[in-house]
Every structure is written in C-alpha cells, then in structure tokens.
Amino acid sequence: MVTSEQLYERLNNGIRFLLQENGVGPACAGRGDIFFLENLFEPASRDAAETYAKELCKDCPLLRACGEYALAANETEGIWAGMNPSERRAIIQKGQRSARSGSLSS
Ligand code: SF4
Numbered sequence: 001m002v003t004s005e006q007l008y009e010r011l012n013n014g015i016r017f018l019l020q021e022n023g024v025g026p027a028c029a030g031r032g033d034i035f036f037l038e039n040l041f042e043p044a045s046r047d048a049a050e051t052y053a054k055e056l057c058k059d060c061p062l063l064r065a066c067g068e069y070a071l072a073a074n075e076t077e078g079i080w081a082g083m084n085p086s087e088r089r090a091i092i093q094k095g096q097r098s099a100r101s102g103s104l105s106s
Contacts, residue, residue, distance in 0.1 A: 004073035011069045014062045026066075027056035028079070036078040050084055057082035071095075 015025050028035045034049040034056075057063060057079065067081030071092060076085055083091070 002072070004069060007065070007069040007072050011062060011065045014065050018061065026060050026062050028053070028060075031056075032078075034079075037084075038077055050079060053079040054082045 015029075019025050031053070032039070034053045037046045037049050037053075040046045040049060057066075060066065060081075063081050067083065069075075070080030070083065071088055074092060075088065078085070080088065
C-alpha cells in the first residue's frame with residue numbers, strides 16, 4: 001500500500017519536474033489567497049476564489065497526483081485537485097462505506 005508520505009513525495013517530484021521543465025510550478029504555487037480559503041471571511045469572496053481555484057486545477061498536469069495525496073492524507077483545508085474539504089470528505093467516506101460493504105460481502 002502506498003502511504004500518504006510517498007504520495008506527497010510523488011507530488012513534490014512532479015512540482016520539481018514542472019519547475020525544471022517550464023520554470024514555473026503548478027497554478028496553486030504561492031496562491032494561498034485562493035487555494036486556502038479559510039483565510040477569507042466573506043462568503044461571496046470564498047465562493048469566487050474557490051471557483052477560480054478549481055478552474056486552475058482542471059488544467060494542472062499534477063491533478064491526479066495531487067488528488068491522490070490529498071485524499072490519502074485527509075487534508076482538511078484548502079483546495080486540492082479541484083476539491084474543497086467537504087468534497088474530499090465525501091469521497092473518503094464513500095470509499096470507506098464501499099470498503100466496509102466489500103468486507104461484509106466477502
Ligand atoms: S491540481 Fe490544483 S492544487 Fe493540485 S497541484 Fe495542481 S493547481 Fe495545485
């Protein structure tokens with residue numbers, strides 16, 4: 001089983017590769033203002049920032065690695081791979097339910 005630490009390393013390797021190849025990192029680099037919305041107090045601003053962050057994630061070459069890490073690590077804050085915390089929680093819970101029902105039926 002791959003650990004969240006290994007997935008984090010894979011994500012960081014991807015970021016290093018992007019930097020070497022393109023000279024720029026992923027769109028979220030240095031953009032805590034829109035990717036970590038917990039810092040915004042105005043709900044309207046949060047919604048707009050979240051929508052914008054999710055759009056940026058769609059074109060990210062690290063989308064898959066980012067999402068796999070964020071789910072495995074159960075990241076509780078920020079936008080990762082176009083998912084906000086409640087969307088990630090829902091995916092994790094669905095996976096846990098599936099695993100439980102699978103273990104009950106086997
Ligand atoms: S998918 Fe989004 S949050 Fe993940 S590295 Fe790319 S831009 Fe950043």
